[in-house]
Amino acid sequence: MRNRRDFLKTGVGVAATGLFPHVAIGQTASPKVVVIGGGFAGATCARMLKRLDPRIAITLVEQNPVFTACPFSNEVLAGLRDIKDQEFDYKKIVGDGVNLAVMAATGIDHQARTVSLSDGSTLAYDRLVVAPGVDFRWDALPGYTEAAAERMPHAWKAGAQTLLLRQHLEAMEDGGLVVIAAPANPYRCPPGPYERASLIAHYLKAKKPKSKIVILDTKDAFSKQKLFEEGWKALYPGLVEWVPLSQGGKVTSVEPASMTVATDFDKHKPAVANIIPPQKAGKIAELAGVADRTGWCPIDPLTFASTLQPNIHVIGDAAIAGAMPKSAFAANSQAKVCAAAVAKLLAGGTVAENKLVNTCYSLVAPDYGITVAGVYHPVNGQLVDVEGAGGTSPVNAPATTRALEASLANGWFKTITGEVFG
Amino acid sequence: MIGRRAALAAVILLSPLAARAAEAPSGAAACSGCHAAGTSVDTPVPPLAGRHPLELYGALQAFKTGQRQGTIMDRIAKGFTDDELKSIAEWYGAQKE
Ligand SMILES: Cc1cc2nc3c(=O)[nH]c(=O)nc-3n(C[C@H](O)[C@H](O)[C@H](O)COP(=O)(O)OP(=O)(O)OC[C@H]3O[C@@H](n4cnc5c(N)ncnc54)[C@H](O)[C@@H]3O)c2cc1C
Numbered sequence: 294m295r296n297r298r299d300f301l302k303t304g305v306g307v308a309a310t311g312l313f314p315h316v317a318i319g320q321t322a323s324p325k326v327v328v329i330g331g332g333f334a335g336a337t338c339a340r341m342l343k344r345l346d347p348r349i350a351i352t353l354v355e356q357n358p359v360f361t362a363c364p365f366s367n368e369v370l371a372g373l374r375d376i377k378d379q380e381f382d383y384k385k386i387v388g389d390g391v392n393l394a395v396m397a398a399t400g401i402d403h404q405a406r407t408v409s410l411s412d413g414s415t416l417a418y419d420r421l422v423v424a425p426g427v428d429f430r431w432d433a434l435p436g437y438t439e440a441a442a443e444r445m446p447h448a449w450k451a452g453a454q455t456l457l458l459r460q461h462l463e464a465m466e467d468g469g470l471v472v473i474a475a476p477a478n479p480y481r482c483p484p485g486p487y488e489r490a491s492l493i494a495h496y497l498k499a500k501k502p503k504s505k506i507v508i509l510d511t512k513d514a515f516s517k518q519k520l521f522e523e524g525w526k527a528l529y530p531g532l533v534e535w536v537p538l539s540q541g542g543k544v545t546s547v548e549p550a551s552m553t554v555a556t557d558f559d560k561h562k563p564a565v566a567n568i569i570p571p572q573k574a575g576k577i578a579e580l581a582g583v584a585d586r587t588g589w590c591p592i593d594p595l596t597f598a599s600t601l602q603p604n605i606h607v608i609g610d611a612a613i614a615g616a617m618p619k620s621a622f623a624a625n626s627q628a629k630v631c632a633a634a635v636a637k638l639l640a641g642g643t644v645a646e647n648k649l650v651n652t653c654y655s656l657v658a659p660d661y662g663i664t665v666a667g668v669y670h671p672v673n674g675q676l677v678d679v680e681g682a683g684g685t686s687p688v689n690a691p692a693t694t695r696a697l698e699a700s701l702a703n704g705w706f707k708t709i710t711g712e713v714f715g
Numbered sequence: 716m717i718g719r720r721a722a723l724a725a726v727i728l729l730s731p732l733a734a735r736a737a738e739a740p741s742g743a744a745a746c747s748g749c750h751a752a753g754t755s756v757d758t759p760v761p762p763l764a765g766r767h768p769l770e771l772y773g774a775l776q777a778f779k780t781g782q783r784q785g786t787i788m789d790r791i792a793k794g795f796t797d798d799e800l801k802s803i804a805e806w807y808g809a810q811k812e
Contacts, residue, residue, distance in 0.1 A: 341744075622748055629744035645738075648799070650745035650791060666787055668742070668794025682794030686786070697759075698786055701749075704758025708751040715756075 323348045324639045327408050327418040329398040329577055331355030331383060333362075333621040334609025335424030336713050337628035338635075339391045345636040347390060352416055354408065356397040358382065360714070363482065364621050365706050366451040370459050371492035373659055379451055381714035401581040403602060420635050423583055423590070423599075424609045424628070425575025426450075427481050427619070430588070433571040435546035444549035445566040448489075449481060461565045462493060467501040469564030472554050474544040475510045476571045479589070481610050481619045483516040484665065486569055488655040491521065494529040495658050507563075508535045509556060510542040516618070517655060517665050519688050524657030524695075544568070574611035581605060589613045594671035596634035596644050597627060606631050615676030617669050623651040625709055646671060648679065654702035662698030740802035742795055749787075754812075768801075768808030775800045 328339040331353050339353040360381045368374035387393050397411040407415040429447065431438055437445070446458040462471070471493060475486040490506050497504045514537075515521075525533045536542035541558035547568060554561040554568070573579075573588030583590045583599040590607040591600045597612065599605045608631045609624035617623045626649045634644045652666040667683035669676045686698060750763045763771060777783035778792035779800070792800065 625748050626745045629739075629747075633739065633744065646741060647744070648742040648794065650742065650748070650794070652749070652787060652791075664787055666790045668791060679794040682792075683790050694786065700759055701786060704756075704760050705749055707756050708758050708760065709748050711751060711756045712747055 323350045324419045325349075325417055326351045326420050326422065326635060326639075327354060327416050328352070328422040328424060329354045329408065330424035330426060330575065330609070331357075331360060331386075331393075332424060332426050332609060332624065333709070333713060334426075334611075334624035334628045335422065336360070336383070336386060337625045338422050338424065338608060338632045340386050340389055340713070341629050341632035342635055343389050343391050345632060346640070349636070349639065350392070351390075352392040352394055353383070353386065354394045354396060354398045354410065354416070355383065356395070356411075358395050361450075361452040361455075362621070362706075362710060363449075363451045363485075364709075366448070366455045367485070367489045367492045368656070368659070369451075369455050370448065370462065370489065371496040372459070372463075373492070373495075376452070376456060379455075381710060383714070385715060398577050399580070401577075401605075403582070403604075406604060418604070419639060420604050420606065421581075422606045422608060422631060422635065423578055423581055423611060424607070424624070425577045426610045427572040428575050430571045430573055434544065434568070436549065437547050437568055437570055441547060441549040442568070444552070445547060445554075445568045447569055448567060449485075449569050449572075458565070458567055462496065465501065465504065465564045468503040469501065469505075470561070471497070471504065471506045471565045472561050472563035472567065473506065473508045474547075474554065474566075474568045474570075475508055475512065475515070476569050477511040479619060480569070480572045482653070483618050483620075484521075484653055484655045486510075487515055487517070487521045488657070489567070490533050490535075491524060491529070491655075491657045492659075494525070494532045498529055498532060504532075506533045507561065508533070508542075509544050509554065509561070510535060510537050511544070512542075513537045513539050516653070517663055517685050520663040520685055521655075521657065523688055524661060524663070528658055528661065572610075574607075578607065578611050583607050584611075585613075587613070593674065594676040595646060596638065597631040598634075606635065615669065616667065616678045617649065617651050617676055618653065618667075620651055620653050621709065622653060622705075623649070625713065626650055649676065652705070654698065654705055656699060656702060657695070658699075660699050661692075661695040662700070662702045663695070664698055664702075740806050741799055743803045743806050746803070746807070752810075762812065763807040764810035765812035766808060768804040771807055772801055772804035775804060 328335045362379045400409040409415050446454045448454045448458040541556050546555045574584045578584040592612050597606045608627040610619040630647045649669045663686045665685045668679040775792050778788040
C-alpha cells in the first residue's frame with residue numbers, strides 16, 4: 294500500500310503541531326490497545342488504528358505466526374489453488390509499528406485491565422479488541438468430536454483441515470458419495486457450504502463424473518439460493534442434491550468409525566464426509582465475559598463496544614452484528630469502524646454514526662461468480678439493512694456477467710488481503 | 716493567530732495526506748475492501764484515490780439512480796444519501812493516488 298511511510302511521517306508531524314483538536318497538547322503517556330486475534334477483523338483493526346493515531350501503543354495477540362485465509366479455500370479443495378496462496382504473515386503489520394505477540398490469549402482481568410498470555414506474561418490495556426473468529430461446538434452434534442474431524446473434516450478453519458478434505462476427495466473412487474453437512478444460522482460464511490458444493494462438483498465433473506454430492510442441511514433456505522440452484526442446474530445437472538431441514542436434512546449424529554452420517558430418516562455412508570458443525574465465538578470471548586448465552590457477543594453497533602463489559606470491543610465473526618453476515622468482508626468493514634471509534638474514544642471524543650457494507654462473492658465455477666451485498670446502519674442499537682440497497686446478482690444473467698463477477702471475486706481477495714496483510 | 720490558522724488551513728487543503736488523517740465520512744472505510752488504495756494490486760476494480768470528487772460523485776449518482784449499470788455498485792450506492800455520497804467523493808478525492 295502506497296505512501297504509508299509518508300503518511301505516518303505526516304501524521305506524526307501534524308499531531309506534534311497540535312492539529313488533532315482532540316489531543317491534549319503535552320499529553321505524554323500513550324494509550325494502550327490490545328487486539329486479540331490476527332484474522333480479517335483483528336489484523337485490520339490493529340493496522341488501521343496505528344495509522345489513525347500512531348501514538349497509540351498497539352499489541353496484536355495471535356496464536357499462529359502465519360494466517361491461513363478461508364475465502365477461496367474452497368478452490369484449494371477443488372484442486373484449483375495452492376494453500377500457499379491462502380497464507381499471510383504479519384511482517385508488514387509489524388513494520389507499521391504494531392507489536393506482535395505470537396501467543397494465545399488465555400484470560401482477561403477486567404479490574405486490572407490486563408490480558409494474560411500463554412507464556413504466563415500479561416499485557417495492560419486501556420481498550421481491548423476481541424476478534425477471535427469462531428470455535429466449534431464440539432458438544433452439539435453427537436459423535437462429532439475433535440478426533441472425528443480427522444475422519445470427517447470440517448475444513449471450516451483453513452489450513453490442515455482444508456488439505457485433509459482435499460486428500461479425501463482425491464482418494465475417493467469415481468462414483469463415490471460426498472456428504473456436506475451444513476449448520477443452522479448463524480455461522481461463519483452463510484454461502485460457504487454451497488460454494489464448496491459447487492467447486493467440489495466442478496472437480497468431480499472433470500475427474501470423477503459418476504460421483505454425487507448430497508448437502509444435508511439444518512435450514513430450509515440459504516444465501517444466494519436461487520443463484521446457486523440455477524448454477525448447479527446449468528453446470529452440474531444431477532451432481533448436487535440439496536436436502537433441506539423440512540425433508541429430513543438435519544444431521545443428528547455421526548459415527549466416524551463406520552463413516553455413518555445419520556439424519557432422522559436416513560443413514561448415509563459417504564466416501565467423503567464434510568461436517569460443518571455448529572459454531573460460537575472463539576473461546577476467549579467467553580473467558581472475557583463478552584459472549585452471551587447464544588455463544589456470540591452483543592455489541593453497540595456505533596463503536597463495536599461490548600454491551601456486557603466496559604473497555605472491550607468485539608468485531609468479526611464473534612460479534613452479533615445484526616443483519617451483517619459473518620464474512621471476511623464484514624469483519625474488515627467492522628474493524629475499520631471499530632478502529633476509528635477506539636481512536637476517538639481514547640482521545641475523549643464522541644463517535645459519529647457510520648454505515649457499513651458487506652459483499653460476499655461466491656464461485657459456482659472458477660469463471661462463474663455471484664454476489665450478495667448489503668449496506669447497514671444502526672437502528673435502536675442493532676445493525677439493520679438500509680432499505681432499497683443490497684441484494685444479489687440477477688438470475689438469468691449472461692455468462693459474461695458471471696465471468697466478470699468471478700474475476701472481480703479474485704480482485705476482491707487480492708485487494709482485501711493487501712489491505713490487511715500486504 | 717488568524718495568520719497561523721490560515722496557514723494551517725492551507726496545509727490541509729494542499730496536503731491530501733493531512734486530509735487522509737481527517738476522519739473518514741460514514742461508509743467510506745468500507746470501499747477500500749474492493750477499491751485498492753494503491754495501483755499495485757492486480758484487480759479490475761478502478762482506484763478512487765485522488766480522482767476528481769465531481770467525477771466520483773457523478774459516477775455514484777449514476778449507479779444510485781440506475782443510469783449506469785454495474786455488477787455491484789448500484790446495489791451499494793443505493794444505501795447512501797446524496798450528502799453521504801458527496802462527503803465520500805470529497806474524501807476520496809483528497810486522498811493521494
Ligand atoms: C470455506 C470458507 C469460505 C469463506 N469464503 C469467504 C468469502 O468468500 N468472503 C468472505 O468475506 N468471507 C468468507 N469466509 C468467512 C471468513 O473466513 C470469516 O468470516 C473471517 O475469517 C472472519 O474474520 P475474523 O477475524 O472474525 O476471524 P478469523 O479470520 O478466523 O481470525 C481469528 C484469528 O484469531 C486467532 N485467535 C483466536 N483465539 C485466539 C486467542 N485466544 N489468542 C490468540 N489468537 C487467537 C485465530 O488464530 C485467528 O487467526 C469463508 C469462510 C470459510 C470457512
